[in-house]
């Protein structure tokens with residue numbers, strides 16, 4: 001879908017990060033393509049990010065997911081050079097981050113990109129309001145202005161009345177709201193989240209995910225969201241990149257990942273997802289057979305299959321699927337049943353193997 | 355190890371103890387054959403000593419011609435001297451009510467009214483003990499040394515905390531500084547800075563600076579990396595992160611660094627009196643040289659009180675919660691206390707009123723005499739048994755054995771316990787001691803250290819195990835250990851001298867009670883650190899408490915016990931040397947006479963070096979044992 005270069009928020013091209021004493025040397029020879037274990041064996045270096053490229057559109061929620069140790073944190077830290085990348089190009093809002101001088105880089109971090117951390121990273125000796133105002137303080141904003149802005153943001157994240165508390169007096173969920181507020185306070189274009197909710201318990205995590213979705217609607221920031229939790233990824237991500245051993249193995253919409261996993265690794269990831277909750281009619285519609293009646297109910301192609309079942313059960317006619325006004329095909333009861341039963345056999349297979 | 359090798363090669367079954375036993379037999383035979391030959395008797399006028407004495411004369415003569423002295427060392431001396439004088443006159447200028455008020459105010463700020471009261475009462479007691487003037491001098495000296503230590507140590511510590519490379523470079527230097535017995539600093543100080551307050555302050559500073567650097571570095575390192583990263587992610591410069599994240603988060607641990615620095619300085623400052631720095635130490639040294647406990651006791655008590663007051667005050671400051679809501683009248687009250695004290699200075703006599711001074715000398719000496727008379731049998735028996743059964747035979751053995759036999763024994767012992775490199779270092783130290791011309795005295799000191807360490811270990815194991823097994827006993831013992839560990843080493847000489855009079859045994863006794871508390875504590879911690887599931891498993895298998903101790907707890911606490919032995923050696927060595935002042939003789943005595951008699955300077959200097967070498971040697975013999983199984987363990991502090 002023709003993304004013009006000036007409308008990308010983040011652009012990453014051929015990014016590498018190799019940890020270790022001989023990183024430079026490894027990068028220059030073919031060793032870098034070795035499997036991680038073999039590489040460590042041979043050179044003592046760890047390739048945490050390997051030849052990663054992607055772009056993020058303005059206002060998009062881009063999710064990176066993968067197992068522990070797959071290089072997600074390293075990748076996201078490379079974006080603002082909290083970890084110095086070994087090779088590759090990173091552009092944020094068109095600016096080449098790799099070439100930025102220390103002052104430009106600070107400027108980028110101060111005004112344009114901010115980050116939310118898994119373990120919050122709050123300063124225990126400061127009150128909540130001063131934690132939220134920290135980024136502004138760093139920029140040299142005066143105390144009154146800082147507190148005014150921090151107060152605003154605190155009510156945005158639902159922490160009214162906690163301004164004078166200290167972080168250790170708050171629950172984990174509230175602490176992460178402070179972390180979120182701190183990142184929001186500087187009004188960045190891009191927000192980076194490194195597994196922000198994995199230290200929280202499931203109920204609070206759900207609240208916080210809803211919070212992020214709400215904030216995204218309200219403030220419309222570009223977000224890069226790291227997680228190892230698939231349901232979180234599916235809930236938040238417009239596009240999801242799946243990482244394995246430092247490389248992106250598949251990048252696509254939730255639907256694409258669930259419907260057409262690129263390899264066994266991805267398939268494994270998405271196996272337990274109820275496909276009918278994620279896939280849409282676009283995935284199963286077919287051209288109408290000659291003589292098939294075309295007067296059944298009409299549904300958009302983006303309808304989730306689960307939701308089409310109710311419609312299909314009310315009529316014996318095939319459902320007409322339309323994509324942005326254009327007819328895309330039809331789906332009848334048999335198609336739906338076949339899909340659902342296929343899913344069933346899939347799940348039985350899973351159960352049989354486990 | 356070698357036993358099994360031999361066994362497999364010859365096809366014979368050689369039991370594991372055969373090789374050590376064989377070696378032991380060899381040594382005994384060697385001793386019996388060569389006994390008395392190859393000894394290195396002591397000579398007060400050894401050429402090595404004379405050469406060093408001449409060197410000092412030469413330095414003294416050429417001091418004012420050398421640019422190093424003219425433009426550098428002399429300025430340091432003047433600068434440090436100026437700080438001392440400024441501090442001293444400021445403290446005296448406050449007057450005794452003013453100073454008491456100041457301490458009360460600081461105590462109040464640090465820990466509320468309890469600590470404030472402790473500070474006021476503690477400082478007032480200096481006057482009551484009749485040692486106000488010397489106490490203020492000691493305070494000024496401690497203040498100067500601590501100030502210098504912190505001004506140099508804190509920034510260096512912060513830097514080291516952020517730069518692993520600097521940390522690695524500093525570590526061995528600090529290691530050496532910490533195992534050097536306090537005495538060893540003094541001779542070079544005299545060489546460079548002459549005798550007096552500046553030399554005393556600098557020696558004290560060198561002694562007190564390692565904890566300032568180490569603990570600060572640790573404090574900075576421990577700052578949550580996530581907070582640091584968060585700060586960087588918001589675009590903070592590294593200076594901003596240092597000021598707004600590192601320093602506030604490290605604050606309370608850094609206060610601990612200040613606390614440790616003060617305590618180290620306090621224990622050294624008395625020793626600095628040996629090179630004519632003013633203060634309480636001179637009373638103690640006078641008392642020691644006349645064996646007059648009545649003179650020493652007030653000064654000793656004043657030092658203990660000073661240590662307790664400064665310790666509790668800084669500890670209270672360290673433990674204040676990082677964001678405790680500060681009462682609005684915190685500062686006004688502090689200011690009021692200080693102002694009140696200063697106002698009283700004008701109303702009250704300038705010197706501490708004589709009628710408030712508690713006369714102690716007479717009654718104390720009477721008590722000591724009473725104890726001497728009435729406990730004579732008991733103390734004499736302990737002293738004689740230890741001397742006859744342990745001390746004299748061992749000393750006889752070490753001084754009458756040929757030097758090469760002793761060296762070979764040390765080499766093998768260190769090799770067995772720590773490996774070849776430490777063993778070679780230990781051997782090198784021993785040979786250097788021989789070359790310094792101090793073989794015989796070193797062997798005598800070594801005897802004392804070995805006997806003291808054995809006693810310390812026995813006491814440490816018994817009390818440590820007792821504390822680990824009984825929570826109630828541990829609760830009783832802990833405050834005693836705390837108190838004991840805040841006391842400067844000198845203080846331990848007093849009861850020893852009062853009980854046993856000036857002998858070698860007195861020095862050993864003092865060092866045992868000085869070194870025992872940390873050893874007890876380490877043993878207790880080691881046993882307590884044995885994981886609970888392991889203990890539970892052993893109990894569920896039906897172990898008796900004795901079996902549990904022997905088969906599970908002690909073996910698993912091996913690391914901690916070896917560390918305890920190592921600590922015990924370092925502390926004992928420092929104290930045994932100090933024991934020269936209560937009749938310990940040998941190397942310690944050489945050092946002391948080196949300060950008091952110009953002609954003995956060389957011997958004193960060499961003895962200081964020999965003590966350091968002895969320390970390194972013992973450290974290498976024991977340290978390896980706990981390094982071997984856990985190379986990371988010692989990196990922590």
Ligand SMILES: Nc1ncnc2c1ncn2[C@@H]1O[C@H](COP(=O)(O)OP(=O)(O)OP(=O)(O)O)[C@@H](O)[C@H]1O
Nearest residue numbers: 019046047048067068069070071072073074075228
């Ligand atoms: N500073 C470092 N030095 C050496 N290796 C590192 C460093 N940081 C990360 N690594 C290695 O890089 C790889 C990727 O680490 P990273 O933290 O990016 O993984 P992750 O996907 O974020 O995992 P998690 O889900 O556990 O946070 C790991 O193998 C890790 O051991």
Ligand SMILES: [Mg+2]
Nearest residue numbers: 072073074195
């Ligand atoms: Mg991570």
